[in-house]
Amino acid sequence: MNSSLANSISSLNSVAMGDKKADLILKNCNLLSVYTREIIPKTQVAIVDDRIAYVGPDASHAIGSKTKIIDVKNKFVSPGFADPHLHIDQFVLPSEFAKQALLCGVTSLFSDPIDVVSVGGSRGFQEFLRLGEDLPIRIFQVVPGGLPVDAKFSNSKTMSLSQEKSAIKHPHVLGLGEVFSWTKVTLREPKTMKSLSTMLECDCIINGHTAGASDKKLNAYVSSGVLSCHEPINFDQVLERLRLGMWIMIREGSIRRDLKEIIPRVLSHGTYLNRLMFCSDGLDPLDLSKFGHIDHCIRESIKLGLEPIDAISMASKNNFDYYNMSKDLGGIAPGKLADILIFKDLKSFRPTQVFVGGKLIISDGKFVTPIKKKTIPSWIKNTVKLNKFSKKSFEIKSKKNQVTANTISMLTEIITKIGSVELQAKDGLVSASLDSDVWKVAAFDRTHGTKRHSIGFLENFGAEIGAFASTWSFHENDMIVIGSNDSDMATAANHIIKNQGGLVVVKSGKILSSLPLQFAGIVSTDSFEKVSSNFEKINNSIVDSGCKFPRPHLIPLFLPFLALPSVRILSSGIVDVKKRQYIEPIY
Ligand SMILES: [Fe+2]
Known part of the structure; x- marks a missing residue:
């Protein structure tokens, strides 16, 4: 559903210059800039097709007879949120999960469909990939990196090296999911090492899972190209990993809730926030209804002392920086895909409007773009x-x-x-x-x-x-x-x-x-x-x-x-x- 920047530069450039007219202009935005850590009042944002062409004080030069203008009336405008690690092969189909996530302002999901692969192998992965496409949300997948959990006992299906190689050719498959049996890395298990080197050769990311690893084992793991972890349960573990160049996804979901333990210490230590993200690691339907999704992480973190603009950056920009997608997503700036949220205030963080790729998906907290049901094969x-x-x-x-x-x-x-x-x-x-x-x-x-x-x-x-x-x-x-x-x-x-x-x-x-x-x-x-x-x-x-x-x-x-x-x-x-x-x- 997204254009490539390479194919869009001429059109974007023309709209920025006023030589071509915008499809949509948002005016009177209180813009949350994740690039400068400021809230910029009276900003105008011009959009053409699915991308942002202009951000500045006056987009009037891009107004044409067909340009739609929305007066945001000084509401707060932020980039869409992302969940950098979750398993959406849980409880409901991606189309149903997407509805709940979008209501919470989450416009990008990074999914590790480990259980669907455990049951259906590569065929299951492909099926789940298909179910995540053509929805009004961005769903990126990683190839599960931990199957079988232990080949001596496990019964699960998995993906072969050649299936992994073929999967990462898909534009929405970004790399390898949590490599959670880290001993497979420290013991240099042949298939795991081959998977890691293939991912690195193809410029793919590798997500980590380093519960219980420290010092030389952690170094061995990081030096094998695994650059993120969502397992730290306290600040000392966060700091040890950040010092080794890792990115940390602080988990706040149905399996564990770690924000309370980690955020206050991050703030008192004065740690850089640019390699910190929020992730759910999976949410059950009751938690999703009761607490929310990444919006909940923002609310909680602000209660714990984080500045709203920093919480927004952790919920948006940092995720796309980690996944090497910063030219397309993460902030409101020229060239970026127009995933935009509008908030009444900086308290609830439940968006009144959600745009994905410049298209209005949610207005006044209600869906205005229907989500189509897909047929599911009988196998x-x-x-x-x-x-x-x-x-x-x-x-x-x-x-x-x-x-x-x-x-x-x-x-x-x-x-x-x-x-x-x-x-x-x-x-x-x-x-x-x-x-x-x-x-x-x-x-x-x-x-x-x-x-x-x-x-x-x-x-x-x-x-x-x-x-x-x-x-x-x-x-x-x-x-x-x-x-x-x-x-x-x-x-x-x-x-x-x-x-x-x-x-x-x-x-x-x-x-x-x-x-x-x-x-x-x-x-x-x-x-x-x-x-x-x-x-x-x-x-x-x-x-x-x-x-x-x-x-x-x-x-x-x-x-x-x-x-x-x-x-x-x-x-x-x-x-x-x-x-x-x-x-x-x-x-
Ligand atoms: Fe996980």
């Missing part, structure tokens, strides 16, 4: 390759009367430790025990059709339900089923097959709540509002039944995530992450 809506379950599918057999189980003990929704519990066997079968808060947990390969699965035990979940199942899990996307009885586990799994993906909660044979995720088993094809309501019901039905954690949807999401300690379950088995070995469920 990506049929990724749950599983046969009908019965309660026998979840049996754990033993010849002993009493067994010891290695359990996945939940400390939070995300953090686990290896536990141990004595269980009685009855008629050769070992069951879960709701009274002792010991649950069965199972992981099934649902992508490759292999019937590969593992079943073990989980402790400290607490909800009085029969079963909770999900097909969305970082970044294996096995079907995870947690249950207090085998019969409800089978009902939950069969409901998931019927919906071809999603989350479901079952009690005594009845469906308490269901969130269908029909697209690759990870994204819903329903509206944002419907998904938001279903998502809320899933968590409420578990929390209201006594679950010990406030956001139980995260449990199946993180149970197979091998990048975190200490014990994880995948369809290939139960894994002691630190020792990098399988453990038996019972002995």
